[in-house]
Amino acid sequence: MATRADVAKLAGVSESTVSYVLSGKRPIGEETRKRVLKAIDKLGYKANYAASALAGGSPRMVTMMTENMFLTPPSQIDGALVDGIVSGVAQSGFHSVIWPISSGDDSDIQALVESNFSGGVILMRVTENDRRAHYLHDRGVHFLIIGRTNVGFDCNYVDRDFETVYRNALQILTDAGHTNIGLLSGNSEINPYMKKASSPFKVTLELINSKNNVESGSEVARSIKQNHPKVTAILSLLDLATLGFVETCAEVGISIPADLSIIGVNMLEDQAENSKVRISTIAFHAYEIAQSCGKMMVEIIKAGKIETTKRSELWVGEYMDRGSISKPPS
């Protein structure tokens, strides 16, 4: 395996010059640069990860941790998040891996921390008071959460700005004249962000509960006219591209947007685009969100010491008009 010294010798320069050619951290003459690159190419030189981690002060590695990867079916969103993180981290010159966790205890995360192998950790699918977050926090490990689950203390996070997303969605629907809006959701309560977002509007929100699958979405569509006769518009927190709701509406003779206007707020932009079902959405840019998350993680690692000023970032996503919204039927 060729080392930096080999490259230096072949190119007739010093080792440090090779380093700087690679890192770009100081100006290099065009001639020298070319010679070095040629030598690297010729020798098939690859940097030694361990050596640079050691010399550089911290491992250039971001670790992703997600609970239950093999139990709950991973969604397209999980995939987009991982891809986004990988991309963001790579753009900053770091690498990323997924740390496998199986046991319910701390042993996995303990192994990660004790190995001193990771520069920072990104937690996904975080639960309230997540023990992993506490563990990392207590040991002074850099970490970042995707989402804003309450873990019991302040920490770095990246998330969607749900309040704004909901407000924008409601604005669009009320602008069109809707006042009775159905809220398609998997939860049995209206979440706090929605409550805040809706307070300035003169609207009635009716919670319409559905599981996030075709059967349930379809069932809801069949009974919506009976159960929610006043509702003229739907704001969906569920993924309409895979819900079966819209399709069933068509089947049972509810036409969108003539009878029912509809907007989705938790759909990946390409799901919305590629779905056969044309639904207007406020796009959920999971990939971009995760990408910025990856970049932020690297910045935090590079900054070094554990900071007291926490970092955070909130994403909204733009409105994609796909023609599923019109005035309420008179």
Add this chain to the structure above:
Amino acid sequence: MATRADVAKLAGVSESTVSYVLSGKRPIGEETRKRVLKAIDKLGYKANYAASALAGGSPRMVTMMTENMFLTPPSQIDGALVDGIVSGVAQSGFHSVIWPISSGDDSDIQALVESNFSGGVILMRVTENDRRAHYLHDRGVHFLIIGRTNVGFDCNYVDRDFETVYRNALQILTDAGHTNIGLLSGNSEINPYMKKASSPFKVTLELINSKNNVESGSEVARSIKQNHPKVTAILSLLDLATLGFVETCAEVGISIPADLSIIGVNMLEDQAENSKVRISTIAFHAYEIAQSCGKMMVEIIKAGKIETTKRSELWVGEYMDRGSISKPPS
């Protein structure tokens, strides 16, 4: 962050003694040992991964790669495999991570190889002539395959010994007197191992095709008496714990084992044990298989240079009699 030098000073020994206490690679006096461990504990010392990787010659890290992790739903088997690898690798003093792959091209695996970060790679869900296998092979990276997919050249692998598994299963059924055996399978052909395994027996195999899901399994059960009237026993390559086949047999009045004897060969042992459906199986010890795979990977890494003698290991799994097999109805 405390280093080995700090520990040495506090314990009043040399650095190397600390190292050897940790690695156990040479005898240490009981007294010294205790002092060192106490110092480690007091300082909260954690070994620096990068430093030992650098000094030790190769990274103590195994990387798992699996295609499409977020596209095809991961199974319990995938989970068991990952857990097993992690455990086997950990027992050998190494760590393991999952390397995220998303793009169809070589960029992910290229990043892995070029970072020089991994000591060895375990490939899962390998396809015929898998490009990842070729890439790793060409670059002289240590790797191991779970399964025996034909990748176009010899390589290290761990797998089940299907021929023996099938032979054992057929032995059990023929011993009970069955001669017409239905082969419940997701493939539309009888696989070569089965062909070999069955050749010594005087049996007629009838392929019964089903997808690996409740609906399909249930449908097959409903029509089995019409479509396969002669069959008195089933050898299932699919997972009976989740197939819906046995349950539907009960519904439509086919009693097991009185009307139909049945044996599963691709079920995890705990699936078989915990399933409400009591089915005799030849257990698929995915966890143990993977564990040994992890250990083998570490041995290969430790051995250093790319070997010409390939390693492999084949697993069978023992018979678990759960009372689903009896003589054929006369």
Add this chain to the structure above:
DNA sequence: CTGTTAGCGCTTTCAG
């Protein structure tokens, strides 16, 4: 049984 020491391959100051 224990200590000393020479690297592992890279990053980064400090000198030109």
Add this chain to the structure above:
DNA sequence: CTGAAAGCGCTAACAG
């Protein structure tokens, strides 16, 4: 714009 050299923290040979 470039080179020399001092480590980073650990492993493993060598020397007691």
